[in-house]
Every structure is written in structure tokens, then in C-alpha cells.
Amino acid sequence: MPYSAPLNEIKADLFKGLAHPVRIRVLELLAEADERTVADLLDQTGLEASHLSQHLRVLRGYGLVVSERSGSSVSYRLAHPTVAGLLGAARALLRDVIDERGRLAGESA
Numbered sequence: 001m002p003y004s005a006p007l008n009e010i011k012a013d014l015f016k017g018l019a020h021p022v023r024i025r026v027l028e029l030l031a032e033a034d035e036r037t038v039a040d041l042l043d044q045t046g047l048e049a050s051h052l053s054q055h056l057r058v059l060r061g062y063g064l065v066v067s068e069r070s071g072s073s074v075s076y077r078l079a080h081p082t083v084a085g086l087l088g089a090a091r092a093l094l095r096d097v098i099d100e101r102g103r104l105a106g107e108s109a
Contacts, residue, residue, distance in 0.1 A: 017062030022047065022055050024087070026076075030065060031084035035077035 005013075018024060022045065029044050030036060036044075042052055056076060059065040066079045078084060 023059055030078050035075045038074045
């Protein structure tokens with residue numbers, strides 16, 4: 001998406017990159033460490049190499065991760081530290097939503 005698009009469209013495009021549980025899991029794993037090898041990500045996610053590769057390609061395309069090759073090994077890291085902050089904010093928001101729903105369900109029982 002071109003950067004000349006309205007900010008709300010650019011944001012929506014970013015969230016498309018986040019719109020899969022595997023991609024969220026990969027980002028969370030990368031947020032826990034400075035970088036991880038593809039072999040480590042495969043081990044941590046249990047995915048087949050081709051599936052992980054597809055998700056990493058999407059994350060790279062949206063500018064969320066960057067890769068670096070060292071010999072035959074490829075490592076990934078978050079492209080921006082703010083990605084970890086975004087994941088943390090989403091976790092906090094979801095906790096609040098779940099707590100509120102639980103409170104409302106308790107009141108209606």
C-alpha cells in the first residue's frame with residue numbers, strides 16, 4: 001500500500017499482516033529474544049518449513065520483521081521495538097475486554 005494513502009488505510013493494511021494466529025505467535029517469540037533462527041522458530045511453532053516461510057514472508061512484506069543470513073542459517077528479529085509494544089497493548093486490551101465480559105456475565109446470572 002502506498003504511503004500516500006490515508007493513515008486509517010495504512011493502519012488497516014498493517015493489521016492485515018497481524019491477522020493470523022501463527023504470525024502473532026512468531027512475533028511474540030521474536031519479542032522474547034533479540035533474534036531467532038528459522039530452526040528455532042520451526043521448533044517453537046511446530047510448523048512445516050514451507051508454512052513458516054510463508055508467514056515470515058508476509059511479516060517481512062508488512063515491515064514487521066527483518067532477516068539476516070549467516071552462512072546457511074537465517075535469523076529473524078522484529079523490525080521495530082514498537083512491535084513488541086503493540087503486542088503488549090493488545091494483550092492488555094484483551095485482558096480488560098475479557099474481564100469486563102466476565103463481570104457482565106456475572107451480573108446477568
